[in-house]
Amino acid sequence: MVAVIKSSASIKNVLQYNENKLKQNVAQLIHSGNYGKDTEQLGFTDKIRTLEKLISLNERTKLNAVHISLNFDPSEKLDKETLQKIADTYMRSIGFGNQPYLVYQHHDAGHPHLHVVTTNIQRDGKRIKMQNIGRNQSEKARKEIEKEFKLVQAEAHHLKQAYEIKPVNIQKVQYGKSDTRRAITNVLDVILPTYKYASLPELNAVLKQYNIVADRGKEGSQLYNSKGLMYRILNDKGEKIGIPIKASQIYNKPTLKFLQQKFLQNQTEKQRHKLRIKNAIDFSFVKRPEQSLQELINALQKERIQLVLRQNDKGIIYGLTYIDHQTKCVFNGSDLGKPYSANQIQERCNQQMQRHEQKLTQRPAFKHANEQKQSALTTAEENGITFKIPGVKEVFKELIQTEQEGSLAAELRNDELRRKRRKKLHH
Structure with a gap:
C-alpha cells in the first residue's frame, strides 16, 4: 500500500474534486466516519457543513483541508468491506480516528485506490499537526495495515515504481490524448506539499524536471500586473506547448498568493x-x-x-x-x-x-620530449637549415611534436601498465 497525504486551504475544492468524480461515474462514496447520518443518506450539504463547522473553530490555520489517497497493488482484489476497514484503521493510526471523514473509491486508474477527505481541525478548535505525518505516523500505519490485511508491501520495487511521480507525457498532450489540467494537477499534487522552495525560480527548477512551468507572464503584462499565475507544459526543448491552465482553475488553487505563503514557510524550514x-x-x-x-x-x-x-x-x-x-x-x-x-x-x-x-607537463617524460624537440630544432639550424621558406619551420616543428607526443603517449601508457602490475602484486 502507498499512502499520500496532502493539505489544502479549501475544503470545498477538495470535496468538489471527489464529487465531480461521482458525477463522471468513475468514483463511489463507499464509507464515512463520525457523521450524524449513514453514508447512503449524506447529501453534499451534509458532507461540507460538518467539515466547515470544525474549520470555523480555528481561523488561524490556513491549510485546514486534508486529502489522503491510499493506493493498492493492481493484483489486489479488495471488496468494499475490506476497503472500509482499511480506511478506518489508517485514520485511527494517524490520529484522525475522531475526525469526520469521507471515503471515495476511484476507478480512474490502473490500480485500486481510495481518496479520503477530512479536516485537521478538531472539535476543541485545536489543529492536528501535519508536519512529518507522512514520514512518521503514516509510514507506521502503512506497515501495520500491510501485515494485518496481507497486502503487497510498498517496499517492493515494482509497487514503489508504480506510484513514482512521472513527467507529463508531451506526446499525449500534443495529440490531444491527455487532459492538460489533469496532467499538471498530478504533478503539482506531489511537488507543492513535499518540496521546500522559497521562490518561483526554485519551484520551477523542480517542475521543469516534469515538463511543467509556473508562468507569471512577462513583466508589464496584464497577467503579471494582476499577480496572476498560469501553469504550462513544456516540450523537450523547454518551449511552452498546449493550453495554459490558470492556477485558480486547479482544484487546490495553487495561486501566486498561495505560493508566496509557502515561500515564507519553506525559507525557514529548509535552512x-x-x-x-x-x-x-x-x-x-x-x-x-x-x-x-x-x-x-x-x-x-x-x-x-x-x-x-x-x-x-x-x-x-x-x-x-x-x-x-x-x-x-x-x-x-x-x-x-x-x-x-x-x-x-x-x-x-x-x-x-x-x-x-x-602536473602532466611537469612529468619527466613530458620534459624529455620538450628537450628532444628543442634539440632537434637546434641541430637543424646548426646544419644550415635556415627555414627561409615561410611556413616550413612550423611544419618541421609540427612533425617533431607529433612524433614526440606519440612517444609521450606510449610512455604514459607504459606507466599506467606498470601501476596496474604493482597493484596486482600487492593484492
Whole structure:
C-alpha cells in the first residue's frame, strides 16, 4: 500500500474534486466516519457543513483541508468491506480516528485506490499537526495495515515504481490524448506539499524536471500586473506547448498568493538542510580533485542531488540551482554561500583541470620530449637549415611534436601498465 497525504486551504475544492468524480461515474462514496447520518443518506450539504463547522473553530490555520489517497497493488482484489476497514484503521493510526471523514473509491486508474477527505481541525478548535505525518505516523500505519490485511508491501520495487511521480507525457498532450489540467494537477499534487522552495525560480527548477512551468507572464503584462499565475507544459526543448491552465482553475488553487505563503514557510524550514549539499560538493572535490563541471553533476547525482544549470540563449551559465531529492529542498547556489555560486564552482572546476594539466607537463617524460624537440630544432639550424621558406619551420616543428607526443603517449601508457602490475602484486 502507498499512502499520500496532502493539505489544502479549501475544503470545498477538495470535496468538489471527489464529487465531480461521482458525477463522471468513475468514483463511489463507499464509507464515512463520525457523521450524524449513514453514508447512503449524506447529501453534499451534509458532507461540507460538518467539515466547515470544525474549520470555523480555528481561523488561524490556513491549510485546514486534508486529502489522503491510499493506493493498492493492481493484483489486489479488495471488496468494499475490506476497503472500509482499511480506511478506518489508517485514520485511527494517524490520529484522525475522531475526525469526520469521507471515503471515495476511484476507478480512474490502473490500480485500486481510495481518496479520503477530512479536516485537521478538531472539535476543541485545536489543529492536528501535519508536519512529518507522512514520514512518521503514516509510514507506521502503512506497515501495520500491510501485515494485518496481507497486502503487497510498498517496499517492493515494482509497487514503489508504480506510484513514482512521472513527467507529463508531451506526446499525449500534443495529440490531444491527455487532459492538460489533469496532467499538471498530478504533478503539482506531489511537488507543492513535499518540496521546500522559497521562490518561483526554485519551484520551477523542480517542475521543469516534469515538463511543467509556473508562468507569471512577462513583466508589464496584464497577467503579471494582476499577480496572476498560469501553469504550462513544456516540450523537450523547454518551449511552452498546449493550453495554459490558470492556477485558480486547479482544484487546490495553487495561486501566486498561495505560493508566496509557502515561500515564507519553506525559507525557514529548509535552512537546516544546507550543510548536506555543501558537504556533498566539498567531498566531491576532495575525492576527485581534477573534475569537470559535468563530472561534478554526475557525482552529486549519486547523492540524490540534482545540479541544474541556468543558462542564457548563448549557453553561458549565469546561475546554479541544487535540488536535493532526499531532503526535498531547493537552493540557489549563492544561497549556500559564495563558494557554491555559479562563478565559483566553474572556477574551482577550471582551476582543478589546469592543475591537472600542469602536473602532466611537469612529468619527466613530458620534459624529455620538450628537450628532444628543442634539440632537434637546434641541430637543424646548426646544419644550415635556415627555414627561409615561410611556413616550413612550423611544419618541421609540427612533425617533431607529433612524433614526440606519440612517444609521450606510449610512455604514459607504459606507466599506467606498470601501476596496474604493482597493484596486482600487492593484492
